[in-house]
Amino acid sequence: MEISGIDIKIIKSKRKTSSIYIERDGSVSARVPETLSDNEIVDLLKAKEYQIFKHLAEWQELNENAVEREYVSGQSFLYLGRNYRLKYDEVESGKLYFKRNTFYLNPTDQPKAKDLFVKFYKQKLNQKLPKIVKSYQEQLGVYPNAIKVMELQNRWASCTPNANVNFHWKCAMAPIDVLHYIVVHELVHLIHPNHSKAFWNEVDKILPKYDEQIYWLKLNGAGMDL
Template sequence: MVVSGIDITIHKSARKTVSIFVERDGSVSARVPEKLEEEEIEEILKAKEYQIFKNLAEWTQLNQNAVEREYVNGQSFLYLGRNYRLRFVEDNIEGLQFIKNKFLINKEEKHRAKELFVKFYKNKLLTKIHPIIDQYKMQLGVEPKQIKIMELQNRWASCTSNGNVNFHWKCAMAPIDVLQYIVVHELAHLIHLNHTAEFWNEVDKILPNYESQMNWLKLNGAGMDL
């Protein structure tokens, strides 16, 4: 649907309110109650025109932090909130190795560098995230059915209606406290699927300072890319 010259992707679900999001790629989406007709949706979105343009302006400002990374010696890559340099070496090493605060890849595998980084982040996130989930699921009194590390395009994580929790492999680039927030956020969705006041109350009970982690993602999310 095009509103005020902006292409907005509409997602209908069993919800009561309309929420508008600027996705990480700059596209705009709206979650709306499934009972609304197209004319009603358009009227509501037009009324929210100021909010949409404000959110787009914020997205543009935040994405000034985007980083164009090249797979060359000395290029920095994020891991758990810190930047580390990449070195291509002649040593007979397998895949990507993280040794003495450096990313090492055999120079013969330079053509596979991005693939090796993705695999590294997936494996590391899997080991880091399970203890965090075990800690907070007890506090929230929930039990996710499945936990997956995967490509989620413009979302850091997702929670399905049947209780599965998915995390983007890029979460391995975030500091541990931010990773804790992402986990708590998704586990709280096992109690409240929508971003209602009750949902944020659940998050606040566990992480009273969660807004600082949210802000870190807003400020640094554009730089969490390969």
């Protein structure tokens, strides 16, 4: 649906409220109750037109931090909130190594460097996430059926109706406190499947300074890419 020259993806569900999101790639989506007619959706979007343009302007400003990375020696890559440089050396091929605050690849692996970085991030998250999830599930009284690391396009994480919690492999680039926030955010969604006041109150009980982690993601999210 197009409003004032902006293409907006409409997602209907059984929710009672409407929310508009600027996705990480700059696209706009609106999640609305399935009971709304097309005319009612148009009226809703027009009423929020100023808000949409404002958030798009903020997205453009924040995305000035986007980084075009090349897989050459000296290029820096994020891991747990810090940048570390890549160096090509005579290490075993087929694997990305991280030691002495440096990433190492065999020169023959340069064509598949991105795939090896993705594999590295997935492995590290799969090692760290179960412990972090366990530390919060007792407090919240929720127990996800499965924890998965995958490609999630424009989401840092998501949870499914059958209580699976999924995390984008890029989360391994975030500082550990931000990773904790992402985990808590998704676990609370197992209680409140929305972003209502009750949802944020529950997050606040666990992480009183969660707004600092949200700000870090807004400021640095565009740079969390390969």
